[in-house]
Amino acid sequence: MTQWNAEEYSRHSQAQMDWAAGLIGALNLRGDESILDIGCGDGKVTAQLARAVPDGSVVGLDSSEEMVRFAQAHFPPAQWPNLRFEPGDARWLGFDGVFDLVFSNATLHWVVDHGPVLAGIARALKPGGRAVLQMGGRGNAGEVMQAAERLIARPSWASFFGGFTFPYGFHEPVAYRQWLLAAGLTPVRVELIPKDMAKANADELAGWMRTTWMPYTHRVPEELREQFVAELVGEYLVAHPPAADGSIHVAMVRLEVEASRPA
Numbered sequence: 511m512t513q514w515n516a517e518e519y520s521r522h523s524q525a526q527m528d529w530a531a532g533l534i535g536a537l538n539l540r541g542d543e544s545i546l547d548i549g550c551g552d553g554k555v556t557a558q559l560a561r562a563v564p565d566g567s568v569v570g571l572d573s574s575e576e577m578v579r580f581a582q583a584h585f586p587p588a589q590w591p592n593l594r595f596e597p598g599d600a601r602w603l604g605f606d607g608v609f610d611l612v613f614s615n616a617t618l619h620w621v622v623d624h625g626p627v628l629a630g631i632a633r634a635l636k637p638g639g640r641a642v643l644q645m646g647g648r649g650n651a652g653e654v655m656q657a658a659e660r661l662i663a664r665p666s667w668a669s670f671f672g673g674f675t676f677p678y679g680f681h682e683p684v685a686y687r688q689w690l691l692a693a694g695l696t697p698v699r700v701e702l703i704p705k706d707m708a709k710a711n712a713d714e715l716a717g718w719m720r721t722t723w724m725p726y727t728h729r730v731p732e733e734l735r736e737q738f739v740a741e742l743v744g745e746y747l748v749a750h751p752p753a754a755d756g757s758i759h760v761a762m763v764r765l766e767v768e769a770s771r772p773a
Contacts, residue, residue: 529705530615531556533644534562539648542566545612546634548627548643549573549617550601553581558593560593561586561611566610571598603630612641616735619765621647622679624686628693638773641695647702648682654760657746658726667738677725681765690769698768705762715758716743750755 534555541567550556550570560568568761570593572578600614601622612631621627631641662671666710683700690697709715716739720727723742730738752758 527554529644530558531678533553533613533642533766534558535617537613537642537662538565539563544568544608544636545613546571546603546605546609548601548603548612548614548631549619550581550595553576553577553595555615557585557590557593558582560590561593567592567607568594569582570595571600571603572671573597573599573765579707590610601626601630603627603634605630605634607633607636609634610636610639612639612643614641614645617645618643619650619678619680622677623705624679624681624689625692628689628695632694632771635644635726635771637771640768640770641697643767643769645767645768646680647763650678650680650763651760652763653750654723654742654746657749658723658742661738661742662747667730667741670731674729676763680763683765686765686767690767694771695769696772699771700765700767700769703764703766705764707760707762709758709760710760711752711756712743712747715746715760719743 512671526672539562541563544566545559545563545568547556547559547568547570551574552571553570557568557570562678570578570581572581572595575597578595578597586592587594601623612634618624618627635641661667662674679724683702685695686700707718709718717720718734719742720739725744727735729736749760
């Protein structure tokens with residue numbers, strides 16, 4: 511299981527926050543819905559959802575117990591009575607017909623096989639409920655991937671990557687629509703959306719790589735991880751140098767999914 515550093519992730523996840531804000535702004539919530547947030551992370555996005563449903567309730571779920579503890583500490587029940595956080599795996603959702611909305615942002619690309627995830631979402635929704643999901647899609651961070659492939663092919667790193675396989679589920683709309691239907695969900699919108707992720711400087715890029723590229727960095731001994739991240743940043747910047755203002759841009763692709771459970 512991926513080991514997350516919740517404190518560091520919280521410092522380097524502004525892009526994920528921005529994407530989530532756009533999704534939440536388009537939800538047109540009444541204010542009394544029951545919501546499940548899959549992959550709640552540090553809890554900031556889940557708290558935005560809770561703020562949007564003052565007469566409803568929100569459950570934040572994450573497979574990382576460190577993330578759950580961080581979220582619980584920063585959004586305590588005394589101040590957020592309609593919000594709770596609990597550990598759980600997106601592949602084994604244990605809810606049955608209790609949510610008006612299942613939401614997920616920047617999470618589900620950590621799962622390769624989405625069949626069990628979507629089946630669990632369908633069970634968790636009330637009849638007529640809906641799912642709004644955003645995740646990395648086909649082609650996401652492709653230029654970073656290319657830099658990583660060049661780096662791990664070098665003799666100094668190759669020995670740590672024997673048998674390494676692509677760790678992310680970056681899917682495309684045609685297949686995803688079929689998986690929704692197989693799970694008993696009705697597709698409403700499934701599309702790939704390009705996004706530009708900007709980092710102010712190389713240190714911020716390194717922070718993002720350090721906190722979200724663990725399938726690569728954790729193959730390397732701990733004492734060599736900072737060197738690996740530094741070389742990955744350097745490899746990326748050779749092909750994609752900073753802009754005139756020093757900012758560094760990464761081309762991202764998000765798969766956005768809206769679906770409903772038949773009434």
